[in-house]
Amino acid sequence: MTNDGTPQWGPPNGEQPYGQQPQYGQPPQWGQQQFGAAPQYGQPYAQVPQPIPVGPDGTPPLWAPWYGVGFFDAFIRFFKKYARFxxxxxxxxxxxxxxxxAIVTIVLYGGFIAVLLSWSAGHSSTDEYGYTRTEGTPPYWAFALLILFGVWCIGTIVPNLALSWRRMHDANLPGPLWLVSFIASPAAIVFGCLPANPAGAQYDRPDLG
Known part of the structure; x- marks a missing residue:
């Protein structure tokens, strides 16, 4: 209040008047971050994905994922990383x-079934009592297809599991989680569709080449 009795209006509790700049050297208010200062403790940094290195031929090394790989390169790479988890x-x-x-399965096992059915149709007869009999021996190459299919299935057990393991790593999930798909088979489709997560780089082993 002034000497003439009129009240004096002013900023409460030492706040700066509107439009007035803070004095030089005045510390910022609580919670205000100074320019160039480091983030506060516990404040997360933005995660920047690291680029995938490529070799002289333009392909990434075996320890790294290959995003946008083609059909034949994916097929060859599957066997190159046979047991790499x-x-x-x-x-x-x-x-x-x-x-x-799926293509190999259709060719081998589907071929075996097709040959067997074709041979059976040509070597079956029905007697006077209505019984159907099949005479002769099935062609040996039909069983060769079946044997090849069995070898293929056994030979791809380990690399199939290893590929699935690495697919989980690409989504930054532990590889053993894939075993859920043996109980609930639709989980294999869900896991295969998961997007890549840059944090999955923690599973990379560049030292193994």
């Missing part, structure tokens, strides 16, 4: 192998 595998690596495996 470290590292990551992209969705294209996973699904192109899934397609290749």
């Amino acid at each position: 470290d590292g990551r595998a992209s969705r294209s690596e996973y699904w192109y192998w899934f397609l290749a495996n």
